[in-house]
Amino acid sequence: MSQQPHDLQQERELLEHFRQHSQGEPSAAVDALILDAARQAVSPPAPRPNPVQRLHAWLFGAGSRTRWSVAVAGLAVVGIGLNLALHTRDQLPQTYDAPAPASAPALQEMAPVMEARKQSAEPEYKKAEQAQRSSAGSTSFAVSPAANAAPRPIAPPTPQAAAPVGALADSAAPVEADVARDQAQATAMLKQKAQAAARSSEAPEKPLAEASPKVLQEALNEDQLAETLGHSAVPEAPPLELRLRTLLQLRREGKQAEADRLLAALKQEFPQRDLESELKRLQREAEKPASSR
Amino acid sequence: MDDDAALLRRYRNGEAAAFTQLYERHRLGLFRFLLGLCGDHALAEEVFQDTWMSLIRSASEQREAVLFKTWLYQIARNRLIDHWRKSGRHQGKLAEYDEVQHASADPGPGPEQQLLLSRDQERLQAALADLPEEQREVFLLRAHGDLELAEIAELTRTPAETVKSRLRYALNKLRRLLADPASAEEVSA
Numbered sequence: 001m002s003q004q005p006h007d008l009q010q011e012r013e014l015l016e017h018f019r020q021h022s023q024g025e026p027s028a029a030v031d032a033l034i035l036d037a038a039r040q041a042v043s044p045p046a047p048r049p050n051p052v053q054r055l056h057a058w059l060f061g062a063g064s065r066t067r068w069s070v071a072v073a074g075l076a077v078v079g080i081g082l083n084l085a086l087h088t089r090d091q092l093p094q095t096y097d098a099p100a101p102a103s104a105p106a107l108q109e110m111a112p113v114m115e116a117r118k119q120s121a122e123p124e125y126k127k128a129e130q131a132q133r134s135s136a137g138s139t140s141f142a143v144s145p146a147a148n149a150a151p152r153p154i155a156p157p158t159p160q161a162a163a164p165v166g167a168l169a170d171s172a173a174p175v176e177a178d179v180a181r182d183q184a185q186a187t188a189m190l191k192q193k194a195q196a197a198a199r200s201s202e203a204p205e206k207p208l209a210e211a212s213p214k215v216l217q218e219a220l221n222e223d224q225l226a227e228t229l230g231h232s233a234v235p236e237a238p239p240l241e242l243r244l245r246t247l248l249q250l251r252r253e254g255k256q257a258e259a260d261r262l263l264a265a266l267k268q269e270f271p272q273r274d275l276e277s278e279l280k281r282l283q284r285e286a287e288k289p290a291s292s293r
Numbered sequence: 294m295d296d297d298a299a300l301l302r303r304y305r306n307g308e309a310a311a312f313t314q315l316y317e318r319h320r321l322g323l324f325r326f327l328l329g330l331c332g333d334h335a336l337a338e339e340v341f342q343d344t345w346m347s348l349i350r351s352a353s354e355q356r357e358a359v360l361f362k363t364w365l366y367q368i369a370r371n372r373l374i375d376h377w378r379k380s381g382r383h384q385g386k387l388a389e390y391d392e393v394q395h396a397s398a399d400p401g402p403g404p405e406q407q408l409l410l411s412r413d414q415e416r417l418q419a420a421l422a423d424l425p426e427e428q429r430e431v432f433l434l435r436a437h438g439d440l441e442l443a444e445i446a447e448l449t450r451t452p453a454e455t456v457k458s459r460l461r462y463a464l465n466k467l468r469r470l471l472a473d474p475a476s477a478e479e480v481s482a
Contacts, residue, residue, distance in 0.1 A: 010464070025320070030342050038304070042307045
């Protein structure tokens with residue numbers, strides 16, 4: 001029975017001995033960490049700033065310089081990107097990989113017609129060259145009479161010229177669809193006119209006086225048609241020779257006033273041309289077949 | 294002076310100073326319990342910090358029937374065991390073997406030897422490390438946690454009688470290991 005208190009006393013002494021001589025304690029850093037975490041856990045959360053304050057802090061607070069520079073750089077990149085995109089889009093129709101436009105078939109159709117027109121107008125071309133050579137005093141860049149007189153042929157596309165045409169054929173601008181339609185109409189009309197002109201040029205023995213005024217009128221109307229269509233490929237003015245022949249016809253028919261008006265208009269239009277000598281020449285040519293008959 | 298439960302309640306109500314008081318009360322005991330159990334200062338600090346952090350983050354109140362101290366030491370013990378399980382490095386000494394060895398003929402130190410127990414830190418640590426894990430745990434909970442046998446039994450989920458015998462074996466062995474013969478001889482002479 002006396003052993004029990006003795007044991008208890010021994011136990012207490014040993015435990016106390018251990019408590020006194022035990023060492024080791026948590027570091028100050030751990031203490032601070034735990035106490036700080038405990039304080040933060042019970043501290044009320046800071047009131048959330050309103051949007052204006054947050055924006056102000058975002059713009060002018062810590063690290064605002066970086067944010068500004070990033071924002072400005074971003075805007076610059078967007079601006080450059082937009083500029084590049086717009087420029088690239090403007091250049092797109094000229095690129096090779098654009099889809100084929102509707103104008104391409106019209107252009108292709110136009111080529112043989114223009115070839116026929118060129119062949120039909122060839123004699124007048126030669127005449128025009130001769131006339132230009134004969135007019136010695138003209139040093140300016142005056143357009144040759146035949147060039148004006150004859151409908152301007154469209155040269156067949158050369159290899160160099162084929163490239164832009166090909167590029168054009170590749171482009172698919174919707175605006176060009178309307179132009180293509182106009183071109184197709186113009187081509188059809190030009191075909192008719194070219195045939196008529198070819199008929200008139202193929203029959204030189206037929207006097208102009210006998211030529212139908214309708215044909216001449218149609219030839220005159222080509223100018224209006226070209227203006228209406230606004231197409232550069234269509235001849236801009238009726239041939240001077242045709243108009244001079246019309247003038248002779250009017251004189252023959254006794255319509256002197258109309259003839260004078262037309263002559264005045266032609267002189268205004270072709271001030272450097274000797275229209276009187278041209279008229280005489282045409283008059284001679286017209287009388288020659290008549291006298292030979 | 295408020296008891297631990299009241300301090301914890303005050304802390305939960307937003308009084309940070311109550312936590313500081315609670316921390317100061319159990320800081321050394323808990324750390325030395327962990328250090329004595331694992332023998333590694335860094336690991337003891339890690340588990341110590343983890344224990345307090347989990348107490349801070351946990352919004353739950355302690356159970357009425359359980360003392361704050363028991364609850365705190367149980368958290369720390371579980372954290373350390375979790376760590377050992379994860380690392381798989383801890384291999385406790387078999388208690389049964391040691392209990393058999395020291396249960397029979399352990400005369401125990403005399404009164405002189407008791408007064409002349411070694412104060413050398415290395416010997417204290419070595420003697421503690423020489424204890425089987427279960428005995429060491431019970432001894433440390435008793436020495437640093439100042440827990441009663443019933444509380445230790447509840448904390449370790451061990452029968453109270455087993456806890457009592459483990460503590461007795463641990464005390465006997467420590468007394469024997471820490472007895473300083475040279476000093477005892479000097480005293481007797």
